[in-house]
Amino acid sequence: MVLAKLWTLQQHFEGLPKESNFELKQEELPDPKDGEVLLEAVFLSVDPYMRPYSRMHLKEGDTMMGAQVSRLAALYGLEEICEIKAEETLLVNAAAGAVGTMVGQIAKIKGCRAVGCAGSDDKVSYLKELGFDQAFNYKTISSLEDALREAAPQGYDCYFDNVGGDFTSTALAQMKPFGRIALSGSISTYNNTAPHRGPSIHSHMILKQLRMEGFLVERWKHKHHDSLQRLLAWVKEGRIKCREHITEGFENMPASFISMLSGENVGKAVVKI
Structure with a gap:
């Protein structure tokens, strides 16, 4: 028994x-x-x-x-949805979490510039240890719009979104034309007791010709074995820290x-x- x-x-x-x-x-x-x-x-x-x-x-x-x-969602969001390329600039929120830390490190492996935000100074310090080019504490800044612009004055090619809500409404305005957005989570809205209402995103999506797509990792389950081998190799090489x-x-x-x-x-x- x-x-x-x-x-x-x-x-x-x-x-x-x-x-x-x-x-x-x-x-x-x-x-x-x-x-x-x-x-x-x-x-x-x-x-x-x-x-x-x-x-x-x-x-x-x-x-x-x-x-x-658990499987890491970071790899598929960057490669399959964002189709990230060397020298592009990536934004990721909730960057000190399980997925966010992987997103930034994989972006650096691929030769990109990584910008992350988190909710404490200690987390921001950790992101810089991981190799993020820019990181900021969203709880202590006076303006999210200004912080995003300061971190990447030319704008963002790719945005890996774990948060949703007002953050995303603000970030879309600073995407470059033909930018790609991977929707991995919406943690800012999970505990809402009423439906979230926010600004319309259509003007940014249309005028900048952005592509936004939600995803679940099981879509690429046929790639799990090879993806895991690549991730483990990066860990062994010291290119990814967990x-x-x-x-x-x-x-x-x-x-x-x-x-x-x-x-x-x-x-x-x-x-x-």
Whole structure:
């Protein structure tokens, strides 16, 4: 007999999730059938997508979704959506997170100029350690428009968007003609209790002939093996550095999830069982 612990969604989120939205349960697992294998989890992942997907795919009382192994979205967003080229200028927000840190480093490997923003001075310092050409703290600047212009006076060829909302409305005005925008996330809106309303983006999209596209990594699952090999090679060569924000204990998964949505992590947020 094997007993397993699980977190269930006790109540759908309204605004920022609370620990009371979750309930810790224990259940007996059935014996594995022919062709099945029983695995012990060592690390679990908490990710922004879990916030909107829980509303779309889970009923109250269901086991909370999550993964024991996660793939990097950065490579596909840059290569398949942005089609980034050497000497171009890239903007990425939430740049100190799991995806953002990879985006900036891969852009540098490809010979591009990388501009990132994050929510603390320590995170900005970390981005500069990773090789970002310019980085700023969006919480301490007086004007996002001015900060973006100062970081790249000639504008941006590519924009990797993890945030959405007002940030994107401001950034679009500083895209170069024929710029490409990869929509990876919209974390600024995940905890909204009412639909987000923002300025129209149509004039920028039309007059600058921009291309904006959302994506999910599973679109390129046929490339996962080769992509992983390339990423691992860059890590071994020291061209990509990885940092993990580790929380100890399965019982602390809700706290880790809430912390990640509040922007307290640097790098990938994981829970060590």
